[in-house]
Amino acid sequence: MAEDLNTEEIHEEDSYALDRETVEPVLVALRDGDSEALIEALEPVHPADIADLLEQVDEDTRLRLVQLYGKEFDGDILSELNESVRESVIEALHPEVLADAVRELDTDDVVDLIEDLDEPQQEIILDALAITDRAAVEQSLSYPEESAGRLMQRELVAAPEHWDVGHLIDHMRAHEDLPDQFYHVILVDPRMRPTGYVTLGKIMASPRTTALSEITEDSFRTIPVTQDEGDVAYAFNQYHLISAPVVDEDDRLVGVITIDDAMIILDEEHEEDILRLAGVGEGSLNDRVSETVRARLPWLAVNLGTAIIASLVIALFEDVIAGFVALAVLMPIVASMGGNAGTQSLTVAVRAIATKDLTSSNVWRVIRREAAVGFINGAVFAIVMGIVGIIWFGSPMLGAVIAAAMVINLMVAGLAGVLVPVVLDKFNVDPALASGTFVTTVTDVVGFFAFLGLAGIVLL
């Protein structure tokens, strides 16, 4: 016990990151090829942390660890590994070890494990399962990808809605095959349609004669089996659900989703949004160089296209620049400020769309607001840059031109920052995915056009 608390404390100090005390003995054991020492070193380490370790070491070390760890390799480690590492680990595992590891897992974890694998690897794992488990996994796989049906577990406890507490307790205690983890009992009508749910805590706290229908939770909601997992996660977060029954198209109970699964999805959706906003489709530090190049190249290619469009705008004003080279020095400032202001607006708008806080009822007010913010910020930096223009280049006219261009571009940035994601969302394109490119194209083009165009009129 005292020992347990000590390891806890070490974990806390550097806040759960893998520390030297954990990693060092593992590496020593690997160097010595000492499988007993390895098993001992990994004994106190959580499977999620072992997975992190496997992700962080290089490929040789990883494969050596998998081989030396042998039969101790746990199914949970596989579940925790990210996709690109998972495939290589599965290949490296002895078929028997793999089969044992997979058989330990709950069927919903198996589904999560194999849905991203290639078919040959899927087959190996399916073959390792008991027949009933295999059937359950295959049925889950029959639901659309990223749907509630893939996420739910089949193990659940349901009771007729007219039962009382005593009846339910006697029933539960008489049954040995209750799921390991459950927090609610789902009430169903005679046609197996969920009508409410009761927490185990309330069941414990209520007299035996209490009708179950009297102690149901307020926050009850059912989830359609085909619902997108992102919406499932949103519902859990918005309505503070702990678990929710999943129903088929006839509203019959087919499974249950619990908050821990919803939390994982919420985390993944956020991760996806962040990476998409940054123009990285998918990606982790463990992907191979070739995978990363393939993932990032298309986004850079799109960016090249928009940069060339901006260059074409500049090319329109080659004569102006030739007559007044200071313009070439200052023009990136206007574009850069517009790009930044646009990114600010679009990020807030993309998040508001994701959290369903930007709807038809407030979109016009939001657009007016962003335009106002852009105008005010533009005015502030117009004054600053006007002064910079005058001091640096001694030209009040140049100061006035950059000031005017700044106001125009920051207002346009605010407008584009909201309009682009809203319009993309209307056309069912993920605004996180594509907004950035559109908005910076707009701010580059408007920025260069306004600055160089005004300069052409005023200065020549």
Place this chain on the structure above:
Amino acid sequence: MAEDLNTEEIHEEDSYALDRETVEPVLVALRDGDSEALIEALEPVHPADIADLLEQVDEDTRLRLVQLYGKEFDGDILSELNESVRESVIEALHPEVLADAVRELDTDDVVDLIEDLDEPQQEIILDALAITDRAAVEQSLSYPEESAGRLMQRELVAAPEHWDVGHLIDHMRAHEDLPDQFYHVILVDPRMRPTGYVTLGKIMASPRTTALSEITEDSFRTIPVTQDEGDVAYAFNQYHLISAPVVDEDDRLVGVITIDDAMIILDEEHEEDILRLAGVGEGSLNDRVSETVRARLPWLAVNLGTAIIASLVIALFEDVIAGFVALAVLMPIVASMGGNAGTQSLTVAVRAIATKDLTSSNVWRVIRREAAVGFINGAVFAIVMGIVGIIWFGSPMLGAVIAAAMVINLMVAGLAGVLVPVVLDKFNVDPALASGTFVTTVTDVVGFFAFLGLAGIVLL
């Protein structure tokens, strides 16, 4: 029941966003000043959705709704409101209604509600509480902001570690004051130090003679009361915790944190990261224009500083540009590609630091990897831009210059994208907050310098 299912279905179709059917009758009731119709219209709406509605309407409508809704106004709505709207709603509420609303809430919700309020408003709410609740809230507020102590609830069920299942069940059923929501029983030693926990489900599923110590969960971890809430959320997500006991410095049990609270924190931390990466410190669509201007202006000012640095680099090469204006047309392309590639690398690195996947054990491998990715992407776009340079401007030398600058800048972008966040993190600066500015400054300066410098050597 059938009716319930129908409203559920409407919610599902547009995936939980507020729909016209919900909002329309509310607006009609407000227009007519019909408080009964308003109460009826809001009856089926979840407090979280009422809060969203209050956030989305304009200020006049919001205050009218608060007044007309009167005594029906629920404490949960206050909890769900975001900060800027919450303050104006609290001001608008009748003091008696506010007191009633607050008294309905659990103490941890009250803490969450008032910690961001001004002191006069805090006082009003504290005065509304019963004395014991007030003491509990004030004790929570004595823990550091954003710590586990603020997040935890005091209501919990603990049992001596040597009890058996039968003993525990009899004890629980004899006590009427069990918390409404609990999922685990925490086992403690004689000095109130937690030693494990047992799920209610397992208690239900086990024979009465089973020792509690035999059915504890593997994933048991204690949380120090001063731990940062972001680390708490990480621990829940990493180790799939459902609830975790919170301990003081002597390892004694002082409270419990449940996964639903951890999920809210995880969501907030992500939101913060996204907004920081985009150079928006904080912000929602409901902030006033003046608040938004104040929030965004400093970031734009920093960006202006870096843009001027880039301009100074360009100014070094004014003569080169004057001699060859095509350079002014093409130079933003090199800088823009570098900025994009840098943002890609830094976003992946910032995320990896946040998820503790980028540590001293793999940082050098990651840096080599990013440099390699940058080199390959740079080479690809070097070829493309070399060809564009030749076709557009008929100058193979110009094509060669832009190609070389592209390779240099994309390699530097990859390196800076990892190094900058890693170094900031070492100095305890949030890498999400500041990396973007540093990286784009580097890529702008290197991009302009490489392109114009090489052009000066080769073309003149």
